[in-house]
Amino acid sequence: MKMKINLASEIPIYQQIRDQIILGLGRGELAYGELLPSARQLAEDLGINPMTVNKAYQTLKQEGVIVVDRRVGTKIREQQRYLLEEEYIERLDVILAEGLAKTTDDGKFRELVRKRMAKLMEGRKQK
Numbered sequence: 001m002k003m004k005i006n007l008a009s010e011i012p013i014y015q016q017i018r019d020q021i022i023l024g025l026g027r028g029e030l031a032y033g034e035l036l037p038s039a040r041q042l043a044e045d046l047g048i049n050p051m052t053v054n055k056a057y058q059t060l061k062q063e064g065v066i067v068v069d070r071r072v073g074t075k076i077r078e079q080q081r082y083l084l085e086e087e088y089i090e091r092l093d094v095i096l097a098e099g100l101a102k103t104t105d106d107g108k109f110r111e112l113v114r115k116r117m118a119k120l121m122e123g124r125k126q127k
Contacts, residue, residue: 001029005046013048017056022065025076027123033078036066 001024005016024030036042039057043050057074060066068074096113103109 003042003046005048007048013052014055014059017042017046017053018059021056021060023120025065026120029123030076032076034076035072036074036076038073 001020003017003020005013005020007013009016011019021030021036025032030036036057037045039050039053043053046053057066057068061068065077066074067077099109099113100106
């Protein structure tokens with residue numbers, strides 16, 4: 001999986017790494033049980049500090065997305081512990097509310113959300 005990291009963005013780099021892994025999983029570019037590069041290797045590939053990758057991996061571990069096995073390495077959890085936990089649903093509500101707060105055309109916003117969801121699902125269907 002190729003990561004897109006914007007070093008000039010206001011979004012912290014560790015958050016961008018976390019988001020890229022989540023997007024890869026959601027799109028079907030990453031599979032459950034798949035090994036991720038070591039923090040040192042990913043940091044070298046991206047030209048960033050390994051502690052930044054460690055922070056992203058720690059965030060994903062706390063969220064239950066990845067597991068770290070010192071014998072094997074870091075990998076996507078084979079079985080997700082949850083489908084949609086309440087905390088996730090609350091975050092989704094906030095994101096949707098932000099979108100609604102920034103538009104006066106509910107129909108256009110609804111269509112945008114539908115198109116983005118369809119785009120994410122395309123990768124999953126191809127696998």
